[in-house]
Amino acid sequence: MNPYEVLGLAPGAGDAQVKAAYKAKARLFANDPAQMREIDRAYDEIVMNQMGGGYAPPNDSYAQSGVSLGEVRAKINAGRIDEADSLLENMPVTLRSAEWYYLKGTVQHRKGWLEDAAQNFERAAQMEPNNAEFRRASDTVRQNRSAGYRTEDPSKKNDGCLHCSACDMCSGLLCADCCCECMGGDLIPCC
């Protein structure tokens, strides 16, 4: 589809017009990842064409932008948040995958920009609903939103050792006896 049509513009529209149209569309479809991808792709295509040279949106690799998300992750883990952020910002809009949004959210979370981070986690989880990492991040946010800070209930903290009542001990012994009898031995001679 013609990128100008996607943004609802006449072919050859000016820079400012394209930008304004992109912003308006993005706001309209902020909650629809499929539409957003389409709009992003159209915008990038127009911008790249204006800069001269044909531009075909690559499908899956980050090779063209010269940085990988692995590098971003390494920087985040090393605590170099600003560097990670500038790496992320330098990636073209079309190349932004679910993981990109997740990492962007992580960076914002570390900076204390919790609302923007929450939005990006949510978006990552929407784009790849089966990814456990993204889903965990967005679930945690949702939980914290409704509950705030909660420490674990101290009465439940000692659950490491199983409840061991007299009943449990008896049934345990009976079980052990059964096992012994299966193997030809006997633990409790009277039964």
Next chain:
Amino acid sequence: MFGYVKAFRPELKGKDYDVYQGVYCSLCRRLGHDYGLLARLTLNYDFALLALARLSVAEECCGFEAGRCSFNPTKKCLNCVGGAEQLAFAAAAAMIMCYYKVRDNIADERSLFKRLAFRLIRPYFSLKRKKAMKQYPQIDEIIAEAMRDQAQTEQSRTTGIDAAAHPSAQAMSRLLTMGLQTEKPETLERFGYLVGRWVYLTDALDDCEKDRKSGSYNVFNLKYEKEEEKKEAAAGAIRLTAAGLGECFEALKPKRFGAILENIIQFGMENTLNNVLKK
């Protein structure tokens, strides 16, 4: 605007409550000692938290001795022995903050009478600020910068919650970490940032109605139109901040006063939020 960050007494142990009150009383004493009787009236729990948090990670330990409140001699309270440096710091921050608050009010206040009142007390706070500045020039820089950034953000009328809270959050982060040598400076920075953010957002939610009537900038009013949606989203953002703060507190592992700080984050903040929501 002040006094949102408070401990929640029913969930606090007696001994911890005494210590909490003791820090509060000592800060009051310090304000009186450094800046005079009138300055004591500006005392509030937000700056008690600043003192408490700084004391909790500071190298030197502060002890307590039994004493009496000088305003109400029948009331017994604990007095800090040592820790004078952190208390003086919090007192200076409180005085400087008050000056800027008064200046702000003169600019914003619509009622002529109130504006006149603020004008009358301004020279007093200006004097106190100069005194505080002599000892801690950086505090004034931090707060002045935050005020400038805040004015700029308000002028841009941003609807970004994070952007709106950033100047206050950053100022608190700097105030909390200034001059302190700790093992985990980044965690302490984040702790301060989130406290400042929490206070800003709670204040914004509390002022929603007032700002709507006067047409002043308020991020929640701009971002949400429906009353219900606004309250829910604001409460969500505030709780999310408190949750982040709790996580940060666990990583911080303060040297002392851990139980009090935990109580403030877990119950005190939630209690304040519920009071604001009920209004």
